[in-house]
Structure formats: C-alpha cells, structure tokens
C-alpha cells in the first residue's frame with residue numbers, strides 16, 4: 704500500500720473555535736466538509752482528542768468555523784495550529800468577533816464564517832468526527848480566494864503537525 708497516495712486528496716484550511724464557560728480555544732484544521740444542503744446544512748470536521756478545542760467542543764456542543772483566505776500567513780496558521788490554548792490566549796493578537804452563539808470567531812484573513820451546533824460525535828480513534836448543523840453563515844471578504852491545503856504546503860511552505868488528520872511520520 705502506498706500511503707503517499709493520501710497526499711493527493713484536496714482540502715481547504717480553516718480555524719475552528721469553541722468555548723465552554725470562560726475557557727476558549729481554536730485550532731487550525733483542514734478537515735471541514737459540507738455533507739448536506741437541504742433544510743439546515745450539515746458539515747463534518749475531525750479534531751484530535753488531545754486538542755483543547757476538541758474538549759471544549761464536546762462540552763459546549765458548539766463550533767465556529769473561519770474559512771481562511773490565501774492571505775492567511777504562517778503566524779496566524781501557526782498560532783492556531785502549533786500551540787495549544789490550554790496555556791496561551793490565542794485571541795491576544797488575533798482579529799475576532801463574537802458569534803451569535805457567544806463564541807469568538809477569527810475574522811483575520813477570513814473569507815467567511817459558519818456558526819454550528821454539534822449534533823453527533825463519531826469516535827475515530829485519534830480523532831473525533833463531529834457532525835455539525837449550520838446555525839449562521841456570513842461572508843466577510845468574498846472577493847478573496849479561499850486558502851487550500853495545497854497552497855499552504857506549496858506556496859506558504861507550511862508544515863503539518865502530528866495531531867493533524869493527514870499527518871504521516873517520515874518514512
């Protein structure tokens with residue numbers, strides 16, 4: 704089996720945020736996908752069980768999703784993708800607004816955002832697959848191109864940390 708075939712799959716790049724009481728975190732993910740469009744649209748996202756954002760989403764049953772633009776830089780992606788919110792306030796140097804659900808949404812280098820409720824969890828071993836129901840959606844900068852995972856690797860020359868769904872140990 705040639706596991707590098709998996710690197711040919713395409714994704715976008717997002718920051719998902721969650722909050723439970725006064726505890727907040729958010730993390731960079733590439734695993735957001737829309738599943739249905741009828742009635743209330745549904746989406747999925749896979750989040751590593753060790754990520755603080757996963758713990759907060761399981762407790763609050765709410766997740767907001769910022770769709771990053773191609774202008775998102777390594778500082779923003781890295782703040783949310785390589786550090787944990789357990790001991791660091793990721794909002795400190797990030798532009799954000801409060802969603803209707805009270806959860807901060809990253810609006811820096813963001814094309815648009817989604818507010819969702821968690822309606823189901825599937826345990827996938829290292830990751831929880833969250834099934835999400837859309838509650839709110841807004842465009843912020845619709846003329847900008849959305850960031851793709853390919854662009855992040857090829858143009859920005861970004862790395863993938865071990866907790867990402869697509870991480871593979873160097874052979």
Ligand SMILES: Cc1cc2nc3c(=O)[nH]c(=O)nc-3n(C[C@H](O)[C@H](O)[C@H](O)COP(=O)(O)O)c2cc1C
Pocket residue numbers: 728729730731732733734749750751752753754755756757780781783784785786787788789830855861862863864866867868869
């Ligand atoms: C490009 C990129 C893609 C990532 N994709 C995912 C993903 O799909 N799922 C996931 O759980 N973590 C993913 N991560 C890792 C998390 O963003 C990272 O573990 C983060 O530090 C967790 O922060 P938290 O502990 O505050 O939640 C990705 C990171 C990067 C840089």
